[in-house]
Amino acid sequence: MNKLRLLLSLLVFFLPFGAQAALTIEIVGGAAQQIPIAVVPFAQQGAIAGQQDTIANVISADLRRSGMFRVLETRGVASQPHELNEVNYSDWSAIQAQALTIGTIENLPGNRLKVSFRLLDVYKQNQLVGMEYNITPAQLRMTAHKIADVIYQKLTGEQGVFATRISYVSKANGRYSLQVADSDGFNPQTVVSSVEPIISPVWSPDGTRLAYVSFEKKKPIVYVQSLVSGQRTVLANFKGNNSAPSWSPDGKRLALVLTYAANSQIYSINADGTGLQQLTRTTAIDTEPTWSPDGRYIYFTSDRGGSPQIYRMSTSGGDASRVTFEGGYIVSPRISPMASHWLISVVMKASSV
Amino acid sequence: MNKRLLMSVLLAAMLAACSSKAVKDTPQAAVVDKSPATTQSSSSNDSATSGVSDSSLASNPLKDPNNILSKRNIYFDYDSDAVKAEFRPLIEAHAKYLTAHSDAKVSLLGNTDDRGTREYNLSLGQRRAVAVKKVLNVLGVQDSQIETVSFGKEKANATCADDSCYKQDRRVDIVYQGE
Numbered sequence: 001m002n003k004l005r006l007l008l009s010l011l012v013f014f015l016p017f018g019a020q021a022a023l024t025i026e027i028v029g030g031a032a033q034q035i036p037i038a039v040v041p042f043a044q045q046g047a048i049a050g051q052q053d054t055i056a057n058v059i060s061a062d063l064r065r066s067g068m069f070r071v072l073e074t075r076g077v078a079s080q081p082h083e084l085n086e087v088n089y090s091d092w093s094a095i096q097a098q099a100l101t102i103g104t105i106e107n108l109p110g111n112r113l114k115v116s117f118r119l120l121d122v123y124k125q126n127q128l129v130g131m132e133y134n135i136t137p138a139q140l141r142m143t144a145h146k147i148a149d150v151i152y153q154k155l156t157g158e159q160g161v162f163a164t165r166i167s168y169v170s171k172a173n174g175r176y177s178l179q180v181a182d183s184d185g186f187n188p189q190t191v192v193s194s195v196e197p198i199i200s201p202v203w204s205p206d207g208t209r210l211a212y213v214s215f216e217k218k219k220p221i222v223y224v225q226s227l228v229s230g231q232r233t234v235l236a237n238f239k240g241n242n243s244a245p246s247w248s249p250d251g252k253r254l255a256l257v258l259t260y261a262a263n264s265q266i267y268s269i270n271a272d273g274t275g276l277q278q279l280t281r282t283t284a285i286d287t288e289p290t291w292s293p294d295g296r297y298i299y300f301t302s303d304r305g306g307s308p309q310i311y312r313m314s315t316s317g318g319d320a321s322r323v324t325f326e327g328g329y330i331v332s333p334r335i336s337p338m339a340s341h342w343l344i345s346v347v348m349k350a351s352s353v
Numbered sequence: 354m355n356k357r358l359l360m361s362v363l364l365a366a367m368l369a370a371c372s373s374k375a376v377k378d379t380p381q382a383a384v385v386d387k388s389p390a391t392t393q394s395s396s397s398n399d400s401a402t403s404g405v406s407d408s409s410l411a412s413n414p415l416k417d418p419n420n421i422l423s424k425r426n427i428y429f430d431y432d433s434d435a436v437k438a439e440f441r442p443l444i445e446a447h448a449k450y451l452t453a454h455s456d457a458k459v460s461l462l463g464n465t466d467d468r469g470t471r472e473y474n475l476s477l478g479q480r481r482a483v484a485v486k487k488v489l490n491v492l493g494v495q496d497s498q499i500e501t502v503s504f505g506k507e508k509a510n511a512t513c514a515d516d517s518c519y520k521q522d523r524r525v526d527i528v529y530q531g532e
Contacts, residue, residue, distance in 0.1 A: 197507035199471045219502045220475065241479050241503050244472045257476065259501070262483045264476035285476040301473055308473060331470050 024185065030067025035155055037063060038072045038097040042117070043082035043104040055115065058144035059101065059151070061184060062162040066152060072097050084118060084127065092122045099128070099155060101147075105140075113137060117147050119154055128154050141186060167191070167201040167210055178212055180227065191225060192232070200244055204251045204271075211235060211245035211254060222256055224271060235273050246290045246298075247271075248315070255279070255289035255298050255315075266300055268315065279317035288332050291315065299323065299333040414450070415529060421446045425527040427485055428520060434480040436488055444485065447527055448492035455498070458530040461485050463503040466519035475505030485525045 041056045063069040072095055074080070081087040082104050092100050103117030118130040129150055133143045145163035152160030164183045169176055177193040178201055192198065196215035203210060204224075211224045222242045225232035236242040240259035247254055248268075253275075255268045266280045266289045280286040284304035291298055295315065302311045305322065310333045313320035324330045414420045427440045436444070451457055463478030482501035489499060509522045 197504070199475075199505075199507065215504065215507065240501060241475060243475050257472070259476075259479045259483075259503070262501075263480055285473065285480060287476045288470070288472045301470075329469070331473050 034070040036070045036097050037099040038074050039101045045106050054140050055144045059148045062148035089125045097122050115143050169198050204247050213243045244287050248291050249295045257287045301331045427525045429523040434484040436484050444488050448489050448494050451494045458498050460528045461501045462526040465506045466522040467506050467509040475503050478503035478505045481525050
C-alpha cells in the first residue's frame with residue numbers, strides 16, 4: 001500500500017493516506033464543546049439527479065472535520081425542510097440541534113445552478129444567514145465549502161478555511177509529485193513531479209504561487225511556480241543547498257536558507273530572485289524561517305544553544321532572541337493565524353537525527 | 354484568551370500526534386527509494402568526465418574493492434557532525450588521491466536518518482558534508498575539487514525503527530564526478 005505524505009500548507013503535519021487519488025484526511029481530537037448542527041439534504045429540482053446530496057455531504061464533512069461541530073443524523077426526522085416556511089423547529093430541538101442548515105439547488109438556463117441555503121438558530125427560531133450562489137455544476141463542491149465557511153464563521157466567530165486549497169508532496173512508484181487539492185483532498189492536480197525529492201511547498205499569501213524545494217538537479221534548489229500560468233522560475237540556485245522558503249505576508253519577499261558559506265544560514269530575497277540579503281551570521285544551523293503575520297519578525301529554528309530551539313529576529317536580521325527553552329528538540333515554528341502571539345512548535349520526543 | 358490557548362495546545366497536540374505517525378510510516382515509504390545516493394549519481398547521464406573511471410577498470414583504484422579508495426561512506430553518531438577517528442584513514446586516502454589528481458572532483462553527499470524535520474535534517478546533512486570537507490581541506494585538497502550537498506533525510510533508508518537501521522543513514526557519501 002502506498003503511504004503518501006501529505007503536507008498541509010498552513011501547518012505542516014504529516015498524515016498517511018491510502019489511495020493516490022482519493023485523499024483521506026484524518027484529524028483526531030476536537031473541541032470539548034461541539035456545536036450540534038443538522039444539515040438537511042438540499043432539495044434538487046430538475047436534472048443532475050443523485051447530486052443533491054453532494055452539497056449537504058460536503059458541508060457536513062467539513063464541519064465534522066473541523067472538530068468544532070457535532071453533525072447530527074437527519075434521516076429519522078419527520079420533516080425535511082428546504083424552505084423557511086417548511087421548518088418545524090420543535091423537530092430539531094427534539095434532536096438537540098442548536099443550528100439547522102437547509103437549502104435548494106435549482107437548474108438555471110445555460111447549464112447553471114442556483115444554490116440557496118439558510119442557516120437557522122433552532123433555539124431562537126430565526127435565520128442567522130442566507131445566501132444564493134449562481135454556479136456551474138463543476139463548482140458544486142467548492143460552493144459547499146464556501147457555505148461551510150459561512151456556517152463556521154457565523155457559529156464560531158472565526159474564519160473558516162474550507163474553501164481553500166492544500167499543497168502536499170506524494171510519493172508513488174519512486175516518483176515525487178507536488179500536488180494541490182481542495183481542502184478536503186478532492187480534485188488533486190499535479191504541479192510538478194520528479195524522481196528526486198520535492199520538499200517544503202509554501203503558498204504565496206495570495207494563493208496564486210507556490211515556492212518549493214526540488215532536488216531534480218541533484219541538489220536542493222528553490223523554485224517559485226505560478227498556479228495560474230504554470231510558469232516557474234528559479235528563486236535561488238546558489239552554491240550548496242537552497243531550501244526552506246517562507247513568504248513575507250505581503251508576498252514581495254521570501255526568507256530562505258542557503259549554505260553558501262558552509263553552514264545553513266537564513267537569507268531573504270525578492271520574489272523574483274533579486275535583492276539577496278543575509279540575515280543570520282552564526283556557525284550554528286539556522287533554518288525553518290517563518291514570518292510573523294505583521295511582517296516584523298522572522299521566527300526560526302537554530303541549534304546555536306546546543307539543541308534545536310526557536311528564535312526570533314527582526315526581518316532585517318541582527319540579534320536574535322530565544323523563544324523556547326524547554327525540551328531537547330524544538331523545531332518548525334508556526335504562527336497561528338488566529339492569535340498572532342501564539343507560537344506553535346513541534347516538540348519531538350526521542351529526538352535525534 | 355483561554356480559548357486561544359486551548360486551540361494552540363490542541364493544534365500542537367495534533368501536530369505531535371501526526372508527527373509520530375510519520376515516523377512510523379516512513380520505513381514503508383522509504384522502501385520505494387532503496388537506492389543509495391551513490392547509485393543515484395552513477396545512474397545520471399552526466400558522462401562528461403567518464404573517461405576517468407573508464408580508463409582502465411581493472412587498475413582503477415577508485416573501483417578496486419581491495420583499495421581503501423573504493424570505500425566511500427563515513428558514518429556519524431546520533432545528532433553529530435564529528436568525523437570519527439576510525440574514518441580518518443579512509444578520508445586521508447581520498448585526500449591523497451585528490452591532491453595527486455588535481456582534475457578529479459568529488460561530491461560529498463550528507464545524509465541523516467529519518468527522525469526530525471526535513472529542513473532541520475537538510476541542514477544537519479549539510480553540516481556533516483562540510484565536516485568531511487574540512488578534513489579534506491586540512492589535508493591539502495582544493496575547495497574547487499569539492500562540492501558539498503545535503504539530501505537531509507530524503508534518502509533515508511531505514512527499514513526498521515531502531516538505531517541499527519538509523520546509523521546506516523547517518524553518513525556522508527563520497528562520489529567522484531563522472532561516477
